[in-house]
Amino acid sequence: MSGMTFELDTPHGRMMATMLAGIAQFERDLLSERVKSGLAAARARGKKLGRQKGQRPKSDKLAPKVVQAVAEGRSYRWIARDLGISKNTVLAQVHQLISST
Structure with a gap:
């Protein structure tokens, strides 16, 4: 005004x-x-x-790299910084892996 x-x-x-x-x-x-x-x-x-449930294109695409880094003993913070995703996304991927096995 x-x-x-x-x-x-x-x-x-x-x-x-x-x-x-x-x-x-x-x-x-x-x-x-x-x-x-x-x-x-x-x-x-x-x-x-x-958004449709479970639709996370970027994190779903990076899931194999997250799993590999976790298997190598990397910290969630390191994985998040290295892959350019949030620590919570890394944690969600790990929880998804645990619940699917």
Whole structure:
């Protein structure tokens, strides 16, 4: 809002700030309602939302390297830094390996 100024130490200024804040909150609430309504309508049509379970292309591609590095006794932090993935991704790959055996 370029060029619009008002003093917050006057009753008129505080009223304007309060009104503008209320309008901004109203707009945020409307946006939230529209998003929730759209998601509910998509679910009602049977649309699957979000990433498919288990779909991790980068970490799945690197899984053999993670397994090999773990077998060599490397630390999770070293593996993560070496492969350019997070330590939690390394840990998830190890847990996936353990649960599949």
